[in-house]
Amino acid sequence: LAKTTQPISMDSYEGQEVNITCSHNNIATNDYITWYQQFPSQGPRFIIQGYKTKVTNEVASLFIPADRKSSTLSLPRVSLSDTAVYYCLVGEGYSTLTFGKGTMLLVAP
């Protein structure tokens, strides 16, 4: 499984756009990029998944450059409730997931 590197923590203010970048230099051809969000004492929640270019849903956007060695999760106009840990994972869709330590996002008022 491709290893991922993401910042340990990020800070933002309410209403700002937050971009979390994940590096995955050894991504394989069949690998997808998936992001999860986790609040304390809860299970991870699926946010978005993509293979290349750009994917957007009601919650976030995922930008993947042509070489796929990195990806950026974009959260528009964050609120206090977006304070959570965000995990970037790379692997084939049906494989077991390998989580790193994630990025702790703190949104301040």
Next chain:
Amino acid sequence: DTGVSQDPRHKITKRGQNVTFRCDPISEHNRLYWYRQTLGQGPEFLTYFQNEAQLEKSRLLSDRFSAERPKGSFSTLEIQRTEQGDSAMYLCASSSTATEETQYFGPGTRLLVL
């Protein structure tokens, strides 16, 4: 609620006791996964089932751990002779090989071994 459910949500036990956790996946999902998460770490894979068959087990799953999914629906995870190091959040997830195969997680069972 049609999400993944887990029971109990919390469990406190004494060292040496056996505990069993239950996971009910999303009804149409044929794959079921168990993970363990300790404080400050991401979830770690333990094992997974496709229908009733256990297809993969992590080296983290010592012989004190056993998981079953007898009818391909709910699953149980049992820990025998618990140790303090077993204290963690135990997470269950499910997915469907017929759709996008995204794993959806339950709320977890928090275990504290005294």
